[in-house]
Each structure stands twice: as structure tokens, then as C-alpha cells.
Amino acid sequence: MTPQTVCLLVExxxxxxxxxxxxxxAAFPDIKVEVVGSLKEARHWLSGEQSKTDYVFELAVIDLGLPDGSGIDLITDITKSHPLVTCIVSSIYxxxxxxxxxxxxxxxxxLVKNQEPEMIVHYLQRIKQGEPPLSPSVALRLLKHFRTHTVTEQPDIHLTGRETETLALxxxxxxxxxxxxxxxxxxxxxAGYVRTIYQKLNISTRAEATLQAVKRGLA
Structure with a gap:
């Protein structure tokens, strides 16, 4: 039997x-949603997640303003301990x-919370196509930031064909x-290509990798 996909919802x-x-x-009819209300509860759930065999932890939807801290700290923890899990922010900010x-x-x-439910579903469904779910106001901020910081000259650091393909994806x-x-x-x-890319470009996060891809005309 195929293990069920689980999403950790921190709200x-x-x-x-x-x-x-x-x-x-609605976006993922077969998904199991585990709901917790704090960083402490989320970390407690994560501490026992590794022993589970009846589901696959693939998605986390995390509020940033939690009663015992910032959801950003939890995103950092999950990214380090579960690198294949897709972390999505759900916030008023x-x-x-x-x-x-x-x-x-x-x-x-x-995702910004003050949207119609059907639009939230629409953005979540983009994950199936490998697209990042972004609310319109967030996408506009990213475009503005990248336009402001994109340089016109060719980057000096050479990436191989495979490294370039990996960066684009x-x-x-x-x-x-x-x-x-x-x-x-x-x-x-x-994973080896990713490490090499990060070393060559002197970066350490996916956001920096995305910016580098934009500068090289790959995104």
C-alpha cells in the first residue's frame, strides 16, 4: 500500500x-493534515515523525506569528532536517x-491569508506542477526586488551545462x-551539483539561488 502524504499545518x-x-x-484530496498551534507542538510532532511508516511527510504550511516564536525558525529547522519537505508560509504579512x-x-x-479560499486552493495546486505557490502581492514584490538587483553584465563565474540546468530547476x-x-x-x-553551485556562487540558500538564476536569465 502506498503511504499517505501528510501536511503539517502550523497555525x-x-x-x-x-x-x-x-x-x-480541496487542493490535495488524499492528503492527511496534522494541525498544531505552536512551535513547541510542531517540534514535538517532528520529533516523532521519523518513526512513522504509514505516511510520507511532504508539505508544511506555517504561520509566521506563533504564540511562542516565529514560524521562520521552524522553516529553518524543517529545511535542515527534512530537505525534501516543501515549506509554505501562510501569513497576514x-x-x-x-x-x-x-x-x-x-x-x-x-501565501497571504486575506484571499478567497478558492484562490488559496488554486495557488496550492501549483505545487503539483513544481511551481511555487505565491500570492499576487508576494510575486510582485519578488519581481520588483529581482529587477532592482539584477545586473546587466554577464556573470563571471562559469557553471557547467548540468549545473546550469540544476540551477534553473x-x-x-x-x-x-x-x-x-x-x-x-x-x-x-x-545534491552534489547543488553543493558545487552553492560553492561556486558563494551562496547558501534557495532564495539566493533563485536570484542568481534570474541574473543569468534562467528564471
Missing amino acids: DQTPNQVRMKQALM DDDVHLFDALSAGARGY LARGLTIAEVARHLLLSPPTV
Whole structure:
């Protein structure tokens, strides 16, 4: 039997818990949604997750303003301990500070809460196509930032063909496993390319990799 996919929903407000859980189940009918309301509860759940064999942890939807701390800290933890999990922010904030802090921590999507439920479902469904779910206001901020910081001259640092392909796919929000399937390579091989890319470009986060891809005309 194929293990069920599970999403960890970290949200402290009951109406928002209900709203987002409904959106997740509408976007992914077979998903199991685990709801917690704090960093402590989320970390407790994560501490026992490794022993589970009846489901696969693939998605986390995380509020940034939690009663016992910032959801950004949890995104950092999950990115380090579960690198194949897609972390999505669900927040009332869409300013540059929250947005870029979350992306730097490893978030691969950012949804603003004050949208119609059907639009939340629409953006979540983009994950199936390997596209990052982004609310319109967030996407506009990213475009403005990248236009402002993109340089016109050619980058001096040379990447090989495979490294260039890998960087382009990373910028689209694909996981290492998804990049591997796309390029018909093994995940360890792709992980090696990612390490080399990060070393060559002197970067350490997916947000920086996306910016580099934009500068090179890959995204």
C-alpha cells in the first residue's frame, strides 16, 4: 500500500486552521493534515515523525506569528532536517522583511491569508506542477526586488551545462528529488551539483539561488 502524504499545518488561530485545512484537502484530496498551534507542538510532532511508516511527510504550511516564536525558525529547522519537505508560509504579512527572511530560511511558497479560499486552493495546486505557490502581492514584490538587483553584465563565474540546468530547476521551486527525476539523474548526484553551485556562487540558500538564476536569465 502506498503511504499517505501528510501536511503539517502550523497555525494558532482556530478559524485559520479550519480555513487552511479545507483548502489543503480541496487542493490535495488524499492528503492527511496534522494541525498544531505552536512551535513547541510542531517540534514535538517532528520529533516523532521519523518513526512513522504509514505516511510520507511532504508539505508544511506555517504561520509566521506563533504564540511562542516565529514560524521562520521552524522553516529553518524543517529545511535542515527534512530537505525534501516543501515549506509554505501562510501569513497576514507580505512585507519585504517577512518575505525574504522566510525565503532565506528555506520557504518555497508564500501565501497571504486575506484571499478567497478558492484562490488559496488554486495557488496550492501549483505545487503539483513544481511551481511555487505565491500570492499576487508576494510575486510582485519578488519581481520588483529581482529587477532592482539584477545586473546587466554577464556573470563571471562559469557553471557547467548540468549545473546550469540544476540551477534553473531549483529556481522553479523543484526539490532535489524532482530535479533528479527531471534530469534522469540520482538524487545524490543532483545534491552534489547543488553543493558545487552553492560553492561556486558563494551562496547558501534557495532564495539566493533563485536570484542568481534570474541574473543569468534562467528564471
